[in-house]
Structure formats: structure tokens, C-alpha cells
Amino acid sequence: MLELNFLREHREEAEQRLAKRNIDAKALLDRCRELDDLRRATQTELDGRQSELNTLSRSVGELMKAGKKDEAEAAKARSAEMKNGIAHFKEQLDATEKALQEFLVTIPNAPNAKVPAGKTPEDNVVVMQEGAIPELGPQAKPHWELGEEYGFLHMDLGVKLTGAGFPVYSGQGARLQRALISFFLDKATEAGYLEIIPPHLVNADSAFATGQLPDKEGQMYHAAVDDLYLIPTAEVPITNLYRDEILDADRLPIKNVGYTPCFRREAGSYGAHVRGLNRVHQFDKVEIVRVEKPENSYAALEGMVDHVKGLLRALELPYRQLLLCGGDMGFASAMTYDMEVFSAAQQRWLEVSSISNFETFQSNRLKLRYRGDDKKPRLAHTLNGSALALARIVAALLENNQGPEGIRIPKALQPYTGFALITK
RNA sequence: GGAGAGGUGGCAGAGUGGUCGAAUGCGGCGGUCUUGAAAACCGCUUUACCUACGGGUAACGGGGGUUCGAAUCCCUCCCUCUCCGCCA
Incomplete structure (x- = not known):
């Protein structure tokens, strides 16, 4: 949720930045202004009347204490009259605040000045690309065939247990998952991130604060009996660790990392492009989360990108970095880099990481603040990124490294897998 | 799941109808003293919103009610803790 003060006091800037989302920013801001003006006027009126009543x-x-009973009764009568007016303005204030709040939560984050204009993924900017794309030849198999052939990935068993998009791994496949998770966690820890193991279910407050609710309701699995949501990413519980906190400045920056399974309904997305591990309902992910002072947040974003690049290099995967255009960015983000790896048998780029600066968009909902030099609470900036998401990394690893003797495991991972080759 | 207790400021903990946004202690910040530090002493120390920038309004788990007036009384929801049961 954007800050009301920002929309008011930096109207021009807000309008320009929001326009990158290809929305009618002017109309949005006019509506905000209108509601906010009404809210202020109402509050001023209400406060004055309330003050009078309090005095009375x-x-x-x-008067009671002084034994002046008649005068006291008169005052009581007068205050009873005042209450009608107060109730009216109170109602109006509540209604206006509610309307304003409900309106504000529908406005997406304002893209940063560096975000390119554009409407579709076509308009995303390739920032850099690195790593040789393997030449596999026509006999190359997509990962779902490899998984079946080698016997470590069982999409069909997942269907039996749960439904489509819930993969079952076994043997070397299972071990590879665990190896990747450990490898990513170790790398993040080396880079100064604090490991967190959070709950995998969250309440509605948490889901709201990071922006999953109310708009992306259909994305999350909901355990209705207890009104809890299965997390779509560790970002949700880990960022919410700091909900309703005012941190001392010396606690920043906060650098957390957490591994969790991630659950996504992905309603309606079926078909060839989502085969195998390309898009699943449950996958494992190691997520890095940072809380930063505003002046440091963009440097932090670049630092997170560098961290992820290091992981991809270590895994010897060809990858590229995209700067998302205004039309392709997530609702809550002010600037997002996507990292994609090339999966050589499918001949396509797969998104394996999305690294975003939310500026104050989340912290405003979270009420996550820190005390600046002037001792006044200010909203902190929050950031997060996948480092990394497993299922697609596995897909690319399998496809790119297939060979006649088996599937090669990158050197950096071998201490974790305990084997150098996946064999039949 | 059953029975009971309780939710107040960073923490601990008072307050059961009227200057209570809230005693006191601890912690934190500033100062006096000191070569320095400690101790001692003094002062300050929640947040949000509105503002004619003088101030004002709101918040004691959430919501509703009673009352001229609610942290205090009533209703309701949520949460936490203790004991019992079940259990990795």
C-alpha cells in the first residue's frame, strides 16, 4: 500500500511513476485526494465537537462534586444533544477512512524511475546474460522424461497422492533437492544472512501485510477450518516477523534467509508449457529477505542480485538477468529483476528467481518502522528474492547436464549430493 | 477436546466509573558529579491522526453496548497461559 502522504505531497512524481503500469494514474490520485480531503475535514469537525463534549x-x-445538582443536570442534557452530531461525524469519518483504505489497497506500487516502460514480458530488458548454452543435439530429453527414465521423479505418484503438480522425488532426485537446499542456505549464511525456519501456515493478517490478500486470494491454499493460509513463499512469514515493530536504527540492515516449501494454486494454468517441473503447486525455495533504510535499499537490491548470480555460476547454468517493465511487475514491487536459466532440452528460459524492492509498500501495511537519526519512526524498505527456487533449477540442471553416461552434478553441489552423476 | 486464569507503555507491574495516556520499578536517552567509568542525584522517555501550529482527537487484545463521562461495568469475538486428556 502506497503512503498517503507520498501521494499527496509528491503528486506529480506519483502520477508519473504509476503511469508506467499503464493505468489511469490521474483518476486514481484524484479519487484519493477527494477521499482524503473529506477525511481531513470530517476529522477536524469531529475533533472539535468531541473536545467540547469532553469539557462538558x-x-x-x-458540578456534582460541588453539589450543584441542577447545573449538572443541565449540562447532561446539553451533552445528550451534542451526541447526535458527534455520532454522525464519527460515522462519516469511519466510512471515509474505510473507503480510503479500501481504495488505497487496490493501487499497485509506484515503479521506480529506472523501471522501463512496457506492457508485456516482451518489453522486459535483458540486463546481462552469462554462461554457455549447451548444444545437446536432437536426442536430448526434457526433464520429465529424464526423471521417469532414471526413476527419481514421479509426477504420476503425486497425482495419486494429491493431484497434478505435486511432484514426488525419490533416491538421487530426492537427494538432489536436499543438496540444493543445503547449498543455498550455506551460501546465504556465508553472505551474512540469518537462517530462519518459519511456520508454513500464516493467518490473514500476515497474508494481507505482504500483499497476498486481498487481491491474490486465489493464489493461496486456504485451510478453512482454522482460517490459515499455506504460504506461497517464505517471504510472507519472514517479512511478517517485523510486523508492528519499530526497530532501532542499529538493527538495520536485517538480512534473513529461510527455506520453506511453497504452495501455489496456479488456478487455471494447465497445458504443455507447465509440464513436469515448469510450474507446480508445491516446490521448495530458499528465500532471502532484507529490511533496509530507504537510502540503502537499491544498493541492497543489487547486492541480492549479485548473490543470486554467484549461485547460478556455481551451478554452471546459463542465465540471464531481466529488469521487468512496468506492465510485467508484481503488484507490490517498485522494481524487480527476474533471473532466468536456460533449460536446454525445452529450449526455453525458466524464471528461477525474482528479486524485488518493495520500498515502503509492504512496510506501510506491516507498520514496520525504524527510528531514524531524528528519533522519529519512519517506514523501512523491504526486499526479497529467491535464492533460489528449486523445481525449475532442477529442471534446467537435469536437461543441460544429460549425457550418455548419466546426468552430471555440478562440482559445487557434489559435496552435498555425495555423487557426481545421476545414473539409472 | 475438557476445566480454570489472564490480556495495560520496550519489559515487569499498579489502577475496578470522573484531569488516567495511565502509579511504581527496570531498561533507554540527556545532564550534574568524576582524570575516566561506576554509584548517586536531576530531567526526559508510546503511537497515529487533525490543526487556526496555540493546541486538539483517538488508542489500555478486536468489535459492540451502558453512562454526561469507561483501562475500569455488560455482551461478543480473538489470543495467551496453567492443569487434565490425546499425541510426533
Whole structure:
């Protein structure tokens, strides 16, 4: 949720930045202004009347004490009259605040000045690309065939247990998952991130604060009996660790990392492009989360990108970095880099990481603040990124490294897998 | 799941109808003293919103009610803790 003060006081900037989302920013801001003006006027009126009533009520007590019963009764009568007016303005204030709040949560984050204009993924900017794309030849198999052939990935068993998009791994496949998770966690820890193991279910407050609710309701699995949501990413519980906190400045930056399974309904997405591990309902992910002072947040974003690049290099995967255009960015983000790896048998780029700076968009909902040099609470900036998401990394690893003797495991991973080759 | 207790400021903990946004202690910040530090002493120390920038309004788990007036009384929801049961 954007800050009301920002929309008011930096109207021009807000309008320009929001326009990158290809939305009618002017109309949105006009509506905001209108509601906010009404809210302020109402509050001013209400406060004045409330103040009068408070004075009167106090006088009732004093008159009673002084034994002036008649005067006290008169004051009571007068205050009873005032209450109607107060109730009216109170109602109006509540309604206006509610309307304003409901309106504000529908406005997406304002893209940063560096975000390119554009409407579709076609308009995303390739920032850099690195790593040789393997030449596999026509006999190359997509990962779902490899998984079946080698016997470590069982999409069909997942269907039996749960439904489509819930993969079952076994043997070397299972071990590879665990190896990747450990490898990513170790790398993040080396880079100064604090490991967190959070709950995998969250309440509605948490889901709201990071922006999953109310708009992306259909994305999450909901355990209705207890009204809890299965997390779509560790970002949700880990960022919410700091909900309703005012941190001392010396606690920043906060650098957390967490591994969790991630659950996504992905309603309606079926077909060839989502085969195998390309898009699943449950996958494993190691997520890095940072809380930063505003002046440091963009440097932090670049630092997170560098961290992820290091992981991809270590895994010897060809990858590229995209700067998302205004039309392709997530609702809550001010600037997002996507990292994609090339999966050589499918001949396509797969998104394996999305690294975003949310500026104050999440912290405003979270009420996550820190005390600046002037000791006044200010909203912190939050960031997060996948480092990394497993299922697609596995897909690319399998496809790119297939050979006649088996599937090669990158050197950096071998201490974790305990084998150098996946064999039949 | 059953029975009971309780939710107040960073923490601990008072307050059961009227200057209570809230005693006191601890912690934190500033100062006096000191070569320095400690101790001692003094002062300050929640947040949000509105503002004619003088101030004002709101918040004691959430919501509703009673009352001229609610942290205090009533209703309701949520949460936490203790004991019992079940259990990795």
C-alpha cells in the first residue's frame, strides 16, 4: 500500500511513476485526494465537537462534586444533544477512512524511475546474460522424461497422492533437492544472512501485510477450518516477523534467509508449457529477505542480485538477468529483476528467481518502522528474492547436464549430493 | 477436546466509573558529579491522526453496548497461559 502522504505531497512524481503500469494514474490520485480531503475535514469537525463534549463531561463531574445538582443536570442534557452530531461525524469519518483504505489497497506500487516502460514480458530488458548454452543435439530429453527414465521423479505418484503438480522425488532426485537446499542456505549464511525456519501456515493478517490478500486470494491454499493460509513463499512469514515493530536504527540492515516449501494454486494454468517441473503447486525455495533504510535499499537490491548470480555460476547454468517493465511487475514491487536459466532440452528460459524492492509498500501495511537519526519512526524498505527456487533449477540442471553416461552434478553441489552423476 | 486464569507503555507491574495516556520499578536517552567509568542525584522517555501550529482527537487484545463521562461495568469475538486428556 502506497503512503498517503507520498501521494499527496509528491503528486506529480506519483502520477508519473504509476503511469508506467499503464493505468489511469490521474483518476486514481484524484479519487484519493477527494477521499482524503473529506477525511481531513470530517476529522477536524469531529475533533472539535468531541473536545467540547469532553469539557462538558468533565464539568458534570465537578458540578456534582460541588453539589450543584441542577447545573449538572443541565449540562447532561446539553451533552445528550451534542451526541447526535458527534455520532454522525464519527460515522462519516469511519466510512471515509474505510473507503480510503479500501481504495488505497487496490493501487499497485509506484515503479521506480529506472523501471522501463512496457506492457508485456516482451518489453522486459535483458540486463546481462552469462554462461554457455549447451548444444545437446536432437536426442536430448526434457526433464520429465529424464526423471521417469532414471526413476527419481514421479509426477504420476503425486497425482495419486494429491493431484497434478505435486511432484514426488525419490533416491538421487530426492537427494538432489536436499543438496540444493543445503547449498543455498550455506551460501546465504556465508553472505551474512540469518537462517530462519518459519511456520508454513500464516493467518490473514500476515497474508494481507505482504500483499497476498486481498487481491491474490486465489493464489493461496486456504485451510478453512482454522482460517490459515499455506504460504506461497517464505517471504510472507519472514517479512511478517517485523510486523508492528519499530526497530532501532542499529538493527538495520536485517538480512534473513529461510527455506520453506511453497504452495501455489496456479488456478487455471494447465497445458504443455507447465509440464513436469515448469510450474507446480508445491516446490521448495530458499528465500532471502532484507529490511533496509530507504537510502540503502537499491544498493541492497543489487547486492541480492549479485548473490543470486554467484549461485547460478556455481551451478554452471546459463542465465540471464531481466529488469521487468512496468506492465510485467508484481503488484507490490517498485522494481524487480527476474533471473532466468536456460533449460536446454525445452529450449526455453525458466524464471528461477525474482528479486524485488518493495520500498515502503509492504512496510506501510506491516507498520514496520525504524527510528531514524531524528528519533522519529519512519517506514523501512523491504526486499526479497529467491535464492533460489528449486523445481525449475532442477529442471534446467537435469536437461543441460544429460549425457550418455548419466546426468552430471555440478562440482559445487557434489559435496552435498555425495555423487557426481545421476545414473539409472 | 475438557476445566480454570489472564490480556495495560520496550519489559515487569499498579489502577475496578470522573484531569488516567495511565502509579511504581527496570531498561533507554540527556545532564550534574568524576582524570575516566561506576554509584548517586536531576530531567526526559508510546503511537497515529487533525490543526487556526496555540493546541486538539483517538488508542489500555478486536468489535459492540451502558453512562454526561469507561483501562475500569455488560455482551461478543480473538489470543495467551496453567492443569487434565490425546499425541510426533
